[in-house]
Amino acid sequence: MTSQEQTEENTVTTAVANPETGGSGGHAAVAARTENVTKAYGEGETRVLALDQVSLDIHRGAFTAIMGPSGSGKSTLMHCLAGLDSVTSGRIWIGDTEITGLKDKKLTRLRRDNIGFIFQAFNLLPTLNAIENITLPMDIAGRKPDQEWLDQVVTTVGLADRLKHRPAELSGGQQQRVAVARALASRPEIIFGDEPTGNLDSRAGAEVLRFLRRSVDDLDQTIVMVTHDPVAAAYADRIVFLADGRIVDEMTEPTADRVLDRMRHFDGQGRVS
Template sequence: MSTFVAQPHASATAAVAAKATDLSKVYGEGETRVIALDQVSVEFRQAEYTAIMGPSGSGKSTLMHCMAGLDTVSSGSARIGDTELTGLSDKKLTRLRRDRIGFIFQAFNLLPTLNALENITLPMDIAGRKPDKEWLERVIATVGLADRLKHRPAQLSGGQQQRVAVARALAGRPDIIFGDEPTGNLDSRAGAEVLGFLRNSVRELGQTVVMVTHDPVAAAYADRVVFLADGRVVDDMPEPTAERVLEHMKRFDAKGRTS
């Protein structure tokens, strides 16, 4: 069977921020063996916003976790820039995640005893790095938090807390940001705000964002959508709209019901 290879739609001159080559992930053995990813090959270029979509169990979160160094691969290659993740020691992997990757999850993961600014700079503080003041100010302006920096999480709305999480992911100028359903716990208005900030971070700050989502409206903020099914990349949509993405997902659902 031929393997679909997702092709990036950013400028051909843009460098590759992350790349999977024939990446497979298998859980369990024997009767309990599950192939979560089956020889996936995909590139994510710098300053590109990619959404990863697919039915439940398609492998989209597993792909993100393997690419971000949060899970090991069974075979194949996962790279951040020129760095091959497979075989890195725990210490080097921890350093890579800390220094070169930003994370945004459904849960905001803010420390309640710290104010917004302290939460934003926490990863750099732990690493013993001083924030780039000019960059930090740009990030804070991009996510609209200038008047909330002294507030603790309990004093912020859910949308504001997720904006803090976005700013924290951006503040260290990572090579790439991975988001796992980053608007899953937000109402539609707050979710749209956060998605808009991520869009602006790509357009105005040159950030690279890869986001797992089940929401066609969220996917429409991206430059492209990579579709997974049964652990394989099956399609790659440039310039998505919510309507086109929804139609695509309906076809997946129809295939699932008839198979």
């Protein structure tokens, strides 16, 4: 086998999900995928089906947004993808590692080494400065950061002149940029963002979204973001729409107006979660 054939053999590929059924429609390298994932809460009459047979590919080196009406299952899907919640049935992979059924210790190590997280709350330690907050997860894991990569991340998110500032000395947008840099610094396989601009005003939110976009374009990062905001979703390469725990549609090359129109189609009252 030639080196080129070996490279092709080792590339993780899978079928791109069909917008209606999750079925195949081409092939692309993936950073994560789900296969017939179901998540139910409760039993009997109180049983609630949060996810219903969801099959989805998350494309590597792309920015994917997950949207849907309130109760559609979008946050549950992200939590299951990230290994923060278990599934009732089905299978999930991060890269080529199946995480469904992993023991707690191995799952914790995989999340630490392969996954980055950005949440609404910035989750910065007030006694540490920006660079200490950025490198904290690697410090805890006993790993030295790749200085060249760290410098590139800091430059990309525009924090080079704020590294010695503590959170209280930074604006909300700057604090969230620190959180973005922290997620990027360990060079994870994939970054999950749960409403990462939800606590920011529109200007600061746009700042952070531009940095997320740049991290995909310039650093080849893979990002999955749950959002209710059509403007935020428009920064993504692709939007996956959920309703009643199922993938019902998707959109590529989105605009805020197109996203808003699609969301109104799902919910006659125009509500989004």
